[in-house]
Amino acid sequence: IMKFTDISLIDALMSMGVSSFILINALKNFKEIIDLVLEKTPTNISIEDLKHHICEITGVIGVHHLHLWSIDGSTNYATMHIVTNEQDIHEVKKKIKEMLRENQIAHTTIEIERENEKCDEEECNIQTINIEEHHHHHHNH
Numbered sequence: 001i002m003k004f005t006d007i008s009l010i011d012a013l014m015s016m017g018v019s020s021f022i023l024i025n026a027l028k029n030f031k032e033i034i035d036l037v038l039e040k041t042p043t044n045i046s047i048e049d050l051k052h053h054i055c056e057i058t059g060v061i062g063v064h065h066l067h068l069w070s071i072d073g074s075t076n077y078a079t080m081h082i083v084t085n086e087q088d089i090h091e092v093k094k095k096i097k098e099m100l101r102e103n104q105i106a107h108t109t110i111e112i113e114r115e116n117e118k119c120d121e122e123e124c125n126i127q128t129i130n131i132e133e134h135h136h137h138h139h140n141h
Helices: 009-037 047-055 089-102
Strands: 060-070 076-084 105-113
Touching: 047 060, 047 076, 047 089, 076 089, 089 105
Parallel strands: 076 105
Antiparallel strands: 060 076
16 A cells, blocks of 8 residues: 555554454453463353263262363363262263263263262362471381
């Protein structure tokens, strides 16, 4: 445009337009990037819905200590405690993992508990342990 007109202001206006376009798109992606860095729960998956679907699986009595996160925005991870009295726990885990895959959760860690088993982690109380205060000494006899 500058080649055919004598308006030198066009270069500055075009530069500001391109810069604005880049800034607007960067800000749109900023929240998503922060969520990934913080490994937040993916917004497209409801933890309450997952709990409900897991509890509908034959043999599952309950689920707790369920955590869901994503590292890269496309691969979702989950950890959970499953309460069951089924003898074939492998079949229960298989059904749970199939259901989770259908809900875009590819990597799962499942801890199995029995109905009468007390779980100290049923309510998520994350505590930090000061390693300096917990020394273990091993002695040879």
